[in-house]
Every structure is written in C-alpha cells, then in structure tokens.
Amino acid sequence: MLHLLLHFVVPAAVALLAYRADSLRAAVVMLSTMVVDFDHLLADPIYDPERCSIGFHPLHTVPAIALYLGVFLTTVALARRYDSAGDERGRRLAQLISLGLLIHMALDWADCVL
Numbered sequence: 001m002l003h004l005l006l007h008f009v010v011p012a013a014v015a016l017l018a019y020r021a022d023s024l025r026a027a028v029v030m031l032s033t034m035v036v037d038f039d040h041l042l043a044d045p046i047y048d049p050e051r052c053s054i055g056f057h058p059l060h061t062v063p064a065i066a067l068y069l070g071v072f073l074t075t076v077a078l079a080r081r082y083d084s085a086g087d088e089r090g091r092r093l094a095q096l097i098s099l100g101l102l103i104h105m106a107l108d109w110a111d112c113v114l
Contacts, residue, residue: 003111007034011103019096029093030100036060037104052112054105065105072098 011030019026039057040046053060075095 003107006107007104010107011100014099014103026096029096030103033097033100033104036101053108054112060105060108065102068098068101068105071095072102 008031011033012027015023015027015030036059037057039059040053043051043057054065055061058064071094075091075098078091079095
C-alpha cells in the first residue's frame with residue numbers, strides 16, 4: 001500500500017519542488033505516466049506481490065528505462081538551445097513524461113530491493 005501511495009506522492013512533490021511555476025500541470029503529467037502499468041495486464045498472473053516488475057514487464061525493462069532516461073537527458077540539454085514557445089511546450093511535455101516514467105521505475109526498483 002505504501003508503494004502505491006509513493007507513486008502519487010513522489011511525482012507531486014517533485015512537481016512542487018522542481019516545477020513550482022507550473023506545478024499542477026507538471027504533477028498531472030507525471031501522475032499520468034502511471035498508465036505504464038498497463039503492461040502488467042500481459043502477465044500471468046496479472047498481480048504477484050513477490051514479482052519484481054523491473055525487467056519483467058515490457059515497459060519496465062532496461063531498454064525501456066534507457067529510452068526514458070535518454071529522452072529526459074535530451075530535453076534537459078535542449079532546454080538551453082530552444083526558446084520558442086512551440087518548441088518549449090513540446091520539450092517540457094516530453095521532459096515531464098520521461099521524468100514521471102523514471103520516478104515510476106525508481107519506485108518500482110526500490111520495491112524490488114527493499
């Protein structure tokens with residue numbers, strides 16, 4: 001139960017701390033990345049409290065996590081290059097989605113090792 005609660009509290013806290021000017025939107029976008037857990041529906045059984053989702057579910061694999069990290073780092077690097085409003089909105093959205101996914105994966109990994 002604590003694990004599930006953290007999936008809501010941590011992204012909201014990050015939004016408040018790192019995206020203060022737009023914290024509500026940032027929180028909503030990062031919380032929406034919980035849809036990544038739909039890949040759990042491919043497992044049999046769908047829920048197993050003893051199973052580590054990292055490395056088991058398709059969107060929780062190392063290549064997927066590497067993609068999330070790559071998108072996040074790219075958006076951070078591009079933040080200094082582009083300043084037009086259209087580019088900024090798309091970059092910020094990609095950054096929030098990838099950050100939300102990274103937070104999700106970190107929390108799932110912590111659940112595996114603790």
